[in-house]
Amino acid sequence: MELIKGRAWIFPDDVNTDVIYPGRYMSITDAEETPKYLFETVYPDFRSKAKPGDIIVAGKYFGCGSSREQAATAIRYFGIACVVAYSFARIFYRNAINLGLPIAVVPGIREHVEEGDEITVDLAQGKLKNLTTGKGLSFEPLPRFILDLINQGGLIPATRKKLGLG
Amino acid sequence: MGMTSPLTLTEKILAKKAGKDEVRAGEIVSAKVDVAMSHENARMVKKSFEKIGVEKVWDPDRIVIIFDHRVPAESERTALGQKELREFVKAQGIKNFYDINVGVCHQVLVEEGFSRPGILLVGTDSHTTTGGALGAFATGIGATEMAAVWATGELWLCVPETLKIVVNGKLPKGVYAKDIVLKVIGTIGADGADYKAMEYSGEAISGLSVASRMVISNLSMEAGAKVAFVVPDKVTEDYVKDRAKGPYEMLASDPDARYASEHTFDVSDLEPQLACPHQVDNVKGISEVAGKKIDQAVIGSCTNGRLEDLREAARVLKGRKVDPGVRLLVVPASWKIFKEALSEGIIETLVDTGAVLVNAGCGPCLGAHQGCLAPGEVAVTSTNRNFQGRMGSAEAFLYLASPATVAASAIEGKIADPRRYLEA
Numbered sequence: 172m173e174l175i176k177g178r179a180w181i182f183p184d185d186v187n188t189d190v191i192y193p194g195r196y197m198s199i200t201d202a203e204e205t206p207k208y209l210f211e212t213v214y215p216d217f218r219s220k221a222k223p224g225d226i227i228v229a230g231k232y233f234g235c236g237s238s239r240e241q242a243a244t245a246i247r248y249f250g251i252a253c254v255v256a257y258s259f260a261r262i263f264y265r266n267a268i269n270l271g272l273p274i275a276v277v278p279g280i281r282e283h284v285e286e287g288d289e290i291t292v293d294l295a296q297g298k299l300k301n302l303t304t305g306k307g308l309s310f311e312p313l314p315r316f317i318l319d320l321i322n323q324g325g326l327i328p329a330t331r332k333k334l335g336l337g
Numbered sequence: 338m339g340m341t342s343p344l345t346l347t348e349k350i351l352a353k354k355a356g357k358d359e360v361r362a363g364e365i366v367s368a369k370v371d372v373a374m375s376h377e378n379a380r381m382v383k384k385s386f387e388k389i390g391v392e393k394v395w396d397p398d399r400i401v402i403i404f405d406h407r408v409p410a411e412s413e414r415t416a417l418g419q420k421e422l423r424e425f426v427k428a429q430g431i432k433n434f435y436d437i438n439v440g441v442c443h444q445v446l447v448e449e450g451f452s453r454p455g456i457l458l459v460g461t462d463s464h465t466t467t468g469g470a471l472g473a474f475a476t477g478i479g480a481t482e483m484a485a486v487w488a489t490g491e492l493w494l495c496v497p498e499t500l501k502i503v504v505n506g507k508l509p510k511g512v513y514a515k516d517i518v519l520k521v522i523g524t525i526g527a528d529g530a531d532y533k534a535m536e537y538s539g540e541a542i543s544g545l546s547v548a549s550r551m552v553i554s555n556l557s558m559e560a561g562a563k564v565a566f567v568v569p570d571k572v573t574e575d576y577v578k579d580r581a582k583g584p585y586e587m588l589a590s591d592p593d594a595r596y597a598s599e600h601t602f603d604v605s606d607l608e609p610q611l612a613c614p615h616q617v618d619n620v621k622g623i624s625e626v627a628g629k630k631i632d633q634a635v636i637g638s639c640t641n642g643r644l645e646d647l648r649e650a651a652r653v654l655k656g657r658k659v660d661p662g663v664r665l666l667v668v669p670a671s672w673k674i675f676k677e678a679l680s681e682g683i684i685e686t687l688v689d690t691g692a693v694l695v696n697a698g699c700g701p702c703l704g705a706h707q708g709c710l711a712p713g714e715v716a717v718t719s720t721n722r723n724f725q726g727r728m729g730s731a732e733a734f735l736y737l738a739s740p741a742t743v744a745a746s747a748i749e750g751k752i753a754d755p756r757r758y759l760e761a
Contacts, residue, residue, distance in 0.1 A: 199414070200378075200384055213725060213731055238462055238463040238479055260528070260561060265479055270481055326482055327385055331390060334391065
C-alpha cells in the first residue's frame with residue numbers, strides 16, 4: 172500500500188451525509204458528476220479551495236445519516252486521497268471501503284493537525300506524520316480484509332476477481 | 338450437540354447466514370442474504386452491477402425494488418431513472434417490484450411480508466433497520482455493495498456487539514414509541530450504537546403494536562445502530578404468520594449472552610420528547626421547547642406514517658383548525674394505510690382541519706421535492722432526521738416529535754404539548 176501524502180482540511184464532529192452530499196442531488200448516479208455538489212450546502216467554498224490529493228481530517232462520527240453512496244463517491248471522485256477521522260458512521264465507512272476510498276480511524280487526530288498542514292498516512296502500518304510540525308503518531312490499522320478491499324480498488328474489482336471475471 | 342457458549346440474537350442469525358456453528362462480535366463473515374431491497378437508488382446499484390459484469394442477478398425472487406423517494410417523478414432525470422429500472426426488473430425477471438403507487442420501502446417490506454424473524458435483510462437505505470421490529474437482521478448498505486449482493490447473494494459483514502435496551506413502565510397518555518426512542522437516543526447519543534446492534538425488551542416494548550415497534554427500530558438508526566431488534570414474541574408471530582413471504586425463525590438471544598452494555602429506562606413519567614436542531618440526539622422534553630413558533634408541521638413518513646399515527650393525529654385535530662400561519666402536511670407511509678385511513682374517516686378529519694395530503698412516499702422528509710422549507714423557517718415533524726438542510730434550506734430548523742405533538746403544534750402555531758388535547 173502506498174504512502175498517502177496531502178494537505179489537510181479540517182472538519183468538525185458529526186459531519187452528516189446531507190452536509191457531504193445534499194439529498195436533492197441523489198438522483199445523480201454518474202460518479203464523475205457527484206463532486207460538483209460536494210459539501211455544497213454548508214461548505215460551499217470547499218470545492219474551489221481544495222485540490223485532488225488533499226486529505227480530509229475530521230472529528231467523530233464522520234458520514235452519519237443516510238446510506239447515500241454519493242457521499243463517499245463525491246469525496247472519492249473529487250480526488251480526496253484519504254479521510255482521517257476519530258470515528259466513522261457505519262454505512263459511510265462501508266461505502267468508502269467498498270469504493271476503494273482510503274480511510275483511517277485516528278482518535279484525537281484534530282489535536283495534531285491544523286488546516287493546511289501537510290500530512291502523510293500509512294494505512295497498513297498505522298502511522299501518520301504531520302510534515303508541517305514534524306510530529307508523528309500511530310493508530311490501529313484497519314483489519315487486513317478491509318485494507319485488501321481498499322487496495323483492490325473496492326468491492327467491484329474484488330467481486331470480479333471472486334467470480335473469475337478479471 | 339457440542340457445548341456452545343451463549344450467543345446474542347445477532348450472532349445466531351449471522352452464524353446461520355455464514356454457514357458456521359457460531360460467530361462472535363468483531364468477526365468479519367461472508368453472509369447469505371435473504372432479502373435485498375432497493376428504491377430508486379437501484380439505478381446506482383444497476384450501474385455498479387454492470388461494472389461487475391454479470392449478466393443475470395443471483396436470485397430475482399430475493400430482490401425487491403420499491404419506488405418511494407421521488408414519486409411521482411419530480412424531474413426528467415428521475416423519470417428516466419425510473420424508466421430504466423422498470424425495464425431492468427422486466428429483463429431480470431424481478432417480480433417483487435413496487436411502482437410509485439405502493440408506499441415507502443420500509444413500510445412495504447413489512448406490510449408485504451418480506452421482513453420476518455431470523456432473516457438477513459439488506460437495503461440500500463439507512464432506515465432498513467425498521468425490519469428489526471419483526472426480529473429480522475435488517476440493515477442499510479450502500480449501492481456498490483448491493484451490486485455485489487445482486488451478483489453473488491453474499492456480503493461481508495462485521496458481526497456487531499449488542500447494546501441491550503430495557504424499557505420498563507407504562508406509557509402515559511400522549512406519550513408514544515417515538516418519545517421512547519427519542520429518549521433513548523438523547524441518552525446514548527447519535528453515535529451511541531455506531532456499528533452495534535440494539536436489542537429492545539421490557540414491558541413498555543412488549544406492549545407496543547408492530548407499527549409502534551417499527552418506530553423504535555426505524556429511529557434507532559439515528560443512534561448509529563446497524564440493526565435494532567425488538568425481541569420477537571407473540572405480537573410478532575401473529576403479524577407475520579399469514580403474510581410471511583418465505584420461511585422465518587423465532588430466535589432470541591441466550592439468557593446469559595454477552596452484551597457490550599445495558600441501558601434501562603422507565604417511561605412511567607416520560608413527557609413528550611423532541612429532537613431539536615440540528616442533531617437527533619439533541620433531545621428535550623416538551624416543557625423545555627413548548628412555545629417555539631413554527632411554519633410547517635409534517636405528520637407521516639416511514640417513521641410515523643402508519644394508521645395508528647394518523648388516527649392519533651386526527652384525535653388531536655378533530656373539530657379544530659390548523660393555525661393560519663402553519664402548513665400541515667400529512668404523508669401516509671403506504672397507499673394501503675391511506676385507504677384504511679380513508680375508510681375510517683381520518684383523512685376527511687385531517688383535510689377538514691386544513692391539512693394538505695401528500696401521496697405516500699418519502700416526500701418532505703428527504704427535502705427533495707415536496708414540502709421544502711425556506712431560510713429561517715421552523716418545522717415540527719414526525720420524520721426521522723433534523724439535520725441541517727434535510728428539509729430544504731440549510732437555514733431552516735427541524736424539530737422531531739410524535740404525530741400527536743406535531744398535530745397539537747399545528748393547531749397552536751407553535752410547539753405544543755398534545756396531552757391537553759387527549760383528555761377524556
